Amino acid sequence: MTLYARPDEHIFAEGARPGEVQPFPDLSRGWGIAFEQTGGIPPMEWFNFMGKRADEAIRYLMQRGLPEWSSTENYPQGAYIQHAGQSYRAKVDNKGKAPSNSFTEWEEWGLTRAMLEQHFVPSSQEQALAGTDHSTIMTPLRVSQAIVASSNTVGQIVFVPSIQVPTGYLKCNGSLLSRSDYPALWDYAQTSGALISETDWHQRYQGCFSCGDGTTTFRTPDVRGEFIRCWDDGRDVDHGRAIGSAQEMQNAWHTHSASANAADDHTHFAQTDTQGLHGHTVHDPGHKHGFSHALTANLVSNYSNRMLDDPLIRGEGHYQETSTSGTGIWLSQAGSHSHNVSIDKAGSHSHTITVNGEGGNESRPRNIAWLAMIRY
Structure with missing residues (x-):
């Protein structure tokens, strides 16, 4: 689509000299009249008139x-x-119907500010907050005030991830606040x-408001x-709690049971050290045997004179001997061996187990720290 530039504001033949522009004799006939x-x-003169006429119509619009x-x-x-300073739109085809009093054929269109103010009165802040008036209109300021007021009423506590407190809120x-400085919050x-x-506030009711000094x-x-824990309000889950009351940390009552597996009636087997290969000493009282003897020449030559002087050896030149005789006693070796030892039964029993404590100085779930603010 071709978009045309705004035409200049000149009128054709607007600078013509007297007599150079003459009205066209018959507009409905056109050039045929010539x-x-x-x-x-x-x-x-006719051409000047026709050009001027067309330009003036354009300028008019x-x-x-x-x-x-x-x-x-x-x-x-x-x-x-437009008619009498007001714009209209035709509702149906019509001719000769004045828009100011022909409401079947025409309707108002493009109301002026003055006309809007006559039909609609801007609402007050109280009307905007109440939201019940049908005869007033809402300005952007009133809409904004109503949104803020409806979403954040006085006394409402909100949580934000910020260390800054916006206007209208307190940490x-x-x-301790002045009642005159924050009348709406005091009313709440x-x-x-x-x-x-x-x-009472200092004892255990930090979730409440206090009366302060009682006067100001x-x-x-x-x-x-x-x-934050929701108030029980008679449900009896958190029995006896008052609104705003504090509650100390606590775990639900429980026990820890621990035991070793019981041992059935049993015996214990014990063994001494192996002693190794060894013998045992035996005492034999001994005994004597009678014998005959003769001393030979060869034997005599082998003994010294001292021995020959011994009457036990001399014996008329014969040698002496006894018949062989043993004790009849022999003790075998014990060999490598061990000794069994019997230990008394302990009986059925269990063993004491100690369970050590652990943890910090409070009970808590995972959490995130945000700033709590109250609307005033």
């Missing part, structure tokens, strides 16, 4: 954007016009059912470093 009046040759309503114009359905750290505290004395101050809940 054969009757000028021999088929239209004069310059460029200035107004929409043409003014005409009582003699045929308007098709969907045509746009939920048990700070009074109707929350979680407002207690300063003494109050205190916010302090949830730093705490896990």
Whole structure:
């Protein structure tokens, strides 16, 4: 599609001298009139008039954007016009129907700010928050205020991954506040059912608001470093808990049982060291045998004179001998061996087992630290 540039604002023949522009004698007849009046040759003045007429029509539309309503114009359905400072759109084909009082044929279109303000009144902040008024309109500011207010009401606690506190919030750290500085939050505290004395707050109710000094101050809940547990509210899962009360760490009661496998009635086998190969000493009292003897010449020559002087040896020149006689006793070797030892039965029994403790100074699940803030 070809897009045309905006035409210049000049009007054809707008600088013509007097007499150089003459009205066309018969617009509905067109150039045919020239054969009757000028021999088929239209004069310059007519051309100047026709060019000027066309340019003025273009300028008219460029200035107004929409043409003014005409009582003699045929308007098709969907045509746009202006009338008495207001724009209209044709609902049906029509002619001679003034838009200002012909509501069947025309409808208002493109309302002005002044007309909008007459029909619609901007809502107040209270109306925007209430959301019940049907006669006012919502401005961007009121929409933004309503969104913020509806999503973050006074007293609401939110958690954010930030160390910065945005406008409209306070750290939920048990700070002592002025009732006059934070009237809406103080009003909320009074109707929350979680407002207690300063003494009780310090004992075990840091999840509540406190009355502060009783006249000019109050205190916010302090949830730093705490896990949040939903209030039991009569369900009897967390029996007897009051709203905002603190609870110390605890594990469910349990025992640890440990034992060794029981040993049935049994005996223990024991063995002494092997003694190795050895003998045993035996005492023999001994005995004597009678004998005869004779001393030979060869024997005498072999003994010294001292021995010959021995009357036991001399014996009339014969030698002496006894008949062989043994004791009749012999003890065999014991050989390599061991000795069995019997140990008394221990009986059926078990053994004591010690289970060592472990852990830190609290019970906790895996967790992430975020900042808790309260809306004021």
